[in-house]
Each structure stands twice: as C-alpha cells, then as structure tokens.
Amino acid sequence: MFSWFRHFFGWILSALGSRADLVLENLALREQLLALHAKRPRRQLSPRHQLFWVALRRLWSGWQKPLVLVTPRTVIAWHQAGFRLYWKWLSRTQRTGGRKPTRREIRELIYRMAAENPTWGAPRIHGELLMLGFKVSEATVSRWLRKTPRNPDLGKRWLTFLKNHREAIAAMDFFTVPTLTFGVLYCFFVIAHDRRKVLHCNITRNPSALWIVQQMREAWPYTSAHRFLILDRDSKFSGAVVSAAQDLESKPVRTAFRSPWQNGVAERWIGSCRRDLLDHVIILNEWHLKRLMAEYIGYYHEDRTHLRLAKDTPVGRPVESRSAFGTRIDSLPRLGGLHHRYVLAA
Numbered sequence: 001m002f003s004w005f006r007h008f009f010g011w012i013l014s015a016l017g018s019r020a021d022l023v024l025e026n027l028a029l030r031e032q033l034l035a036l037h038a039k040r041p042r043r044q045l046s047p048r049h050q051l052f053w054v055a056l057r058r059l060w061s062g063w064q065k066p067l068v069l070v071t072p073r074t075v076i077a078w079h080q081a082g083f084r085l086y087w088k089w090l091s092r093t094q095r096t097g098g099r100k101p102t103r104r105e106i107r108e109l110i111y112r113m114a115a116e117n118p119t120w121g122a123p124r125i126h127g128e129l130l131m132l133g134f135k136v137s138e139a140t141v142s143r144w145l146r147k148t149p150r151n152p153d154l155g156k157r158w159l160t161f162l163k164n165h166r167e168a169i170a171a172m173d174f175f176t177v178p179t180l181t182f183g184v185l186y187c188f189f190v191i192a193h194d195r196r197k198v199l200h201c202n203i204t205r206n207p208s209a210l211w212i213v214q215q216m217r218e219a220w221p222y223t224s225a226h227r228f229l230i231l232d233r234d235s236k237f238s239g240a241v242v243s244a245a246q247d248l249e250s251k252p253v254r255t256a257f258r259s260p261w262q263n264g265v266a267e268r269w270i271g272s273c274r275r276d277l278l279d280h281v282i283i284l285n286e287w288h289l290k291r292l293m294a295e296y297i298g299y300y301h302e303d304r305t306h307l308r309l310a311k312d313t314p315v316g317r318p319v320e321s322r323s324a325f326g327t328r329i330d331s332l333p334r335l336g337g338l339h340h341r342y343v344l345a346a
Contacts, residue, residue, distance in 0.1 A: 106134055107144055114148040121145075166193040168227035170250075172216070173266040174207065174234065175273075179283045187293065188212065190219040192226065193265050196306055197314040198297050203290050207236050213244040225250040230263050272300070280338055292335070299334045303341040320344050 106129070113125045122142035129136055172190045179185060189201040200219035204211060219225075225248035231237045232255045245252040255262035277296045283289045305311045320343065328345040 102140055102144065106136055110141060110144050111148050114145060165228060169193040169230060170226035171230040171263050171266040173232065173263060175270045177278060177283055177289055179285060185286055185289055188215055191266055191269055195314045196309065197301060201293055201297060203286050209238045209240040212236060212241050216244055220248060227251060228253050232263060233257060277335060295335055299339060303334055
C-alpha cells in the first residue's frame with residue numbers, strides 16, 4: 001500500500017514538473033521571437049532580454065535547451081557582469097566597516113611630493129603630511145608611494161645639480177663657422193653659468209691641445225678658475241687640456257656620449273649666436289669673424305636680455321626711469337643694424 005502511494009505522488013509531481021518545464025520553454029521561445037522582431041540590429045539584445053535570461057537561468061535548470069539566439073556562455077557572462085555591478089553598488093552604498101578610503105587630495109599630494117623630491121621615502125613624506133595637518137598613517141603613505149609613477153629622467157637631477165653649483169661652474173666648447181671660400185673656422189669660447197657671461201672667445205683654423213691650453217690661461221689671467229669646468233668628449237680636449245684645467249685648480253667634468261643637453265648653457269649660447277648673427281652674414285676670413293664675434297659679445301653682455309636672468313643682461317642693465325609717458329625713445333643699432341637697443345632720449 002505504501003509503495004502504491006509513493007508511485008502515485010511521484011506521477012503527480014512528474015506531471016506538474018513537466019508542465020512547468022513546458023511553460024518555461026514556451027516562454028523562452030516567445031522571448032526569443034520578440035527579440036528577433038525588435039527594430040534593432042540583429043545579435044544585439046536589449047538589457048531587458050539579457051535580464052530575462054539571467055533570471056531564467058536562476059529559476060530553471062533546463063534553460064539551455066530552447067536557447068537559440070545566443071550561447072549559454074554569453075548568458076553566464078551577463079550574469080557575472082550583473083554580479084560585479086551589484087556588489088560594486090552595494091560596497092559603495094552600504095559601507096559598514098573596513099579601512100577608511102584615502103582622500104584624493106592626500107593621494108595627489110603624496111604623488112607631488114614624491115615627484116618633486118626623488119630621494120624622499122615614506123617616513124619623510126609622512127612627516128610633511130603631519131605638519132600640514134593631515135591625519136594619515138605611515139603605512140598608508142608607503143602603500144600609495146609604491147603606486148607613485150616615478151620619473152626616471154636623470155636630466156632633471158643633472159639640471160638641479162647645475163642650478164645648485166652655477167656660481168662655481170664654467171663651460172667651454174667649440175663650434176664651426178663656414179667661410180666665403182668654403183673653409184672652416186673653429187670658434188672656441190668659455191662661458192660662466194651664473195650670469196651667462198662669456199669669459200673668453202677666440203678663432204682659429206687649426207685647433208690643437210696646446211692652443212686650447214693657452215686660451216684657458218687667457219680666460220682666467222688674474223683670477224682663479226671656476227671650481228668645475230664642463231667639457232664634452234671631443235678629441236681636441238685631450239689629456240693635456242684636462243691637466244691644464246687641474247693646474248688652474250678646476251675640476252674638469254666630461255659630459256656623456258651624445259648628450260649635448262648636459263652642457264646646455266654652452267649649447268644655448270651657440271644657438272643664440274647663430275640665430276642673432278651668423279645666420280645673417282657670410283664670413284670672409286678669420287679677421288672678419290673675430291671682429292663680428294667681439295661686437296656680438298659686447299651686444300650679448302650689455303644689451304641682450306635673457307630669460308634665465310629674469311630679463312636682465314649678463315653684466316646688468318639699469319632700468320631707466322620715465323618721468324612722463326611722452327618721453328621720446330631712441331634706437332641704437334647693434335651688429336650693423338641686425339639688432340637695436342632702445343634708450344630714453346636725453
């Protein structure tokens with residue numbers, strides 16, 4: 001008797017179950033027909049259809065049988081995306097515990113301190129933050145410091161070195177100038193870093209180490225040389241030149257290979273000389289170039305303003321006072337009229 005009742009109830013449950021499966025299967029097919037007749041590009045289901053299949057997967061184990069438009073893998077991907085969105089929203093709206101998030105202001109300040117001070121670590125940055133009134137732990141600073149985009153550009157450190165020692169640094173270099181007869185003249189110069197003042201300049205057709213040593217002696221005839229002397233790896237700057245610099249109590253510092261930016265002050269002066277003078281004249285001979293370079297150095301020292309010197313000249317140009325706005329201004333030609341200096345008329 002007991003077995004008969006068991007079979008009877010099992011038959012009823014299987015009948016009801018098969019009817020539920022049939023209803024869900026019809027519903028799934030009807031949903032796919034609606035998706036096909038929708039006015040949108042094919043293979044592009046709306047969020048409502050995607051939500052239907054995600055819910056059907058949760059409610060019916062045989063959801064894969066009537067599926068035609070998409071693959072089961074796509075439906076699972078929709079469900080996983082919805083899972084991520086749900087918990088992302090839940091974690092933002094119902095935050096009940098855990099570590100407090102670091103404010104964006106503090107993170108940006110940590111990044112800024114690390115970028116402006118490459119040698120600072122987490123303890124030093126943490127101390128600065130405490131002095132500014134930010135309540136943050138050193139572990140938090142260390143954690144964000146590991147994510148800081150470090151700048152590996154060594155050029156900035158080299159520039160910082162030059163700024164901190166510019167009063168004690170001079171540089172020397174060569175540049176070539178073509179002549180009317182297709183010859184080549186070599187222009188040698190020594191320039192100080194502090195006020196961009198040209199200490200010495202001379203022209204030759206055949207530069208040699210002994211000639212360079214003599215020019216160095218003429219650059220510092222009665223005063224001691226600068227503590228550091230920057231020079232490149234030109235073969236003309238041989239061991240005799242290095243020994244002469246050491247005899248003048250100056251430490252020669254060679255730049256790296258193919259790194260003219262390490263001797264930036266000298267390179268900028270060469271560029272200024274070419275743009276202001278040499279690109280506008282044809283050099284006749286050595287005497288002609290010496291005369292023009294002497295005039296240009298005078299103009300460069302006394303008249304030409306410089307961005308790095310706060311718009312002043314290397315030797316210092318006094319600012320003229322104007323008693324009235326109607327004062328007449330005269331122009332004084334320089335370098336044969338290529339440039340002018342403007343002064344108040346007496």
